[in-house]
Amino acid sequence: MAGSAMMRDRRFMRRRVFMTLLLSYLLILLFPGLVFAAVYNRIEGVMVDNANKLNQALIQQAQQIVDSKLEEMYQLSRNITSHPDMKALLSMDGITNGKENYAFYNFMEEIQRYKNNNSFVRELYIYFRNSDIVLTPGLKTSAHLFYSRLYAYNGMTYEQWKDQILNAPHYNSFLPVEPIGRPNDKTEMLTYVHSLPSGERRAPEGALVMLIDKRQIHTWLEEITRSNQGTIYIKNAEGQVLLHTGSGESLMTMQEGNPSTISVSAHSARSGWEYVSAVPDEVFWGKVGTVKSWALSVLFIYLVGGIGACAFLTYRAYQPVREIIRLISEKKQPSPSAYGNEYEFIKTAVKDAFVQKDAINDRLKEQVPVIRSHFLQRLLKGHVDAQAVSDHSLEFMEIGFRHAYFGVALIKLCGMGAEEQEKTERVWAIMRFLTGKLVEDHPLYCFHCVELDKDLVAVVLNVSEKDHHQKASLYEWLGNIQELISGQFETGVIVALSDLHPGMEQVPVCMDESMKALDYSIFTENRSVLVYDDMKHRSGLVYDFPVDTEVQIIHAVKNGETEKVEQLIGNLYRSNLEMEHKEPELARLLFANLLSTLLKLLNALNLKYEDLFEPGLKPLEVINKADSVEDMYAFVLSLFQQVCEQVRKKRVNNASAVVDKAKAYLEQNADDAMLSLAAVAEHFHITPQYLSGLFKKSSGMNMSDYLAQIRIRKAKELMSDPDITISQIARLVGYNNDVGFIRVFKKHEGITPGKYKTLVENK
16 A cells, blocks of 8 residues: 555656646747747748848849959050050051051051950950051951951941941940841840040041950859849940840830839949849749748648657656656665655755765865965966955965055076086976975065976065055065075075055066066176066167168178178167166067068078078077077077078079070070170069179170170081171171171181181182
8 A cells, every 4th residue: 555655656746747847848839939920920021121132232243243344344445545556547548558557567466465365355346437447456457348247237237337336426335235247157245335536526536346245244144043033134324225134034024113023223333334133023922932831831840840849858858857866766765755756855865965065175175285376377377357256265275365465576596507407397396395485484474475487486475555665675575585595505596576566456467577577687697686666667668770770781681791790780789788778678679670680581582491590490489588688699690690601602503593594595596686785684684784794703704705706606607608698697697787797707716707718618
């Protein structure tokens, strides 16, 4: 009987918990359903708005693409119309001599070069009214022959073509898409016309015409028409339709404002074109109906699946509770049946867990020194929110911050010999520990010590407002601590003290100030206490590194002048760092600036850092870790000296390579009468003076004498042929006439070319 009653109680308890969870899940399920029902009524408006935004974005994207291509075309038009030869060609009445024909030929090559840089324009031609000539990038012909054979318009006669397009005034005008081309091979193209000369509005002397394949623009627009099954058409500033593309419906049924269409448009301020996208409303509303049907289907599936999921999740949610009960029941008496429900049973078990927590806290106190050290380190680094630190937390860590003002003193162990520098980590740890103990054994203020680095111990000071105004006793106390530590370890000790600030949140500021005070040790041999309050009134981080000095250093390095570089850097060092008031950061900033100049020089000289210096060398780290400014100066100067040495080596190699290339170029082009020092220098992109100096220094002779020797050698080879005259030989070896050839030949050979040729023939 007792067993059956216990089973009934458990089933009743389980039913109550299970139903409570199930009802909770169902309420959560119904809330999104209600929200979905509210959103369902707004689907139509949202889809209309999204469709318009999508079409607007697509049409604007197409407009930007077309405008960018049109801008390239306008640039091409400006290049042609502003060509220096355009005015002269327009004024010609016809081609009467070879010079005029050559002018047209040169201009044709120019527009060919312009045309090759623009893939948007299918074809372009220029009409010259006075001479009735049409000029294309590859053809010069008469207007009648050009129109009848190459680019005729459907439904337009030759006379209409000339009156409406060539002779009518146009300014960046576009004509609607028409089939253009040969009689049996026409392509739909858009026509651009610009009267010549540019700006002429009454009596043009010619016209620039560009033809754009409709398929070029159609390609950019078809993505939009394919996605919305509508039509896109482009109108010019006068409202004339230039071209259209789309689903095939007639343009009249797709006009903007038609109630059976949904239209969006974009206007180009640059070209004045208007881009209009019109979508049939039956296409759009069909999509809306489909979305609504899908929405209802999804809602139905959501409700059916959600109810099943609620039942499944309720069962799963109850499983952990039952499992917890089972686990606790194995360790706890009496059984769960003695409680009103599972939650009361769990509550009792949690209370027992708190008892165990107290035991854990006792063990945790044993770790307080480690926790305190970690907290103080984070506090010094600024990783602690001072407002969030409670008195209870400080009390647990045995930290007593009872006063309003805080400061930080840094104790650095230094000045050791080479053997002591190699101390093991264990020895360093003992030294840091003893340093902290020496401070604690001579208490004067409220403070806490924490180890920061191998040779650095921080003392977080907490002083009253009275002690804040009487700092002399604080300085004396730190001085005594410094003497005690120095005498204990027989080594150098530096003590740096920050200013005193109110509030625990100012401890990171104090740490930063004490680090800055510690940095001053690189300038002084005096190992007394370094006080930030004495140093903050000194001059700021201002050093003199004039731009002209940097330019002089750059030029000296590029020329490989080591002595001049040493002199310039030495002057900078003495003028900035040999003064009474100086900041520790000043030296590092100055030498870092010099390193920046050095790295810029390496890029300019095409030198690789890893090829010059030791692998793994990090200059900034060397500067930051240097014990004195003299070490920084010597290190930076050595880097510049190495670069100067490399520059000198590279200049010798480069000069030899340039001279060899110049000699080969002279050998290949000796028969060119226009060959000169300036031409060779221009070919190698250097100055004639520089090339002349290199050539003279490397080969021992002027370039002109070297070229003359090549030509004379080739002339001697040709003189073995009795059928070639002296005049012919002179031109074959690069002289414009035989007079210059004879003078040079006689200068180098001692006899005239004619006598030399006679001697060769007699032999």
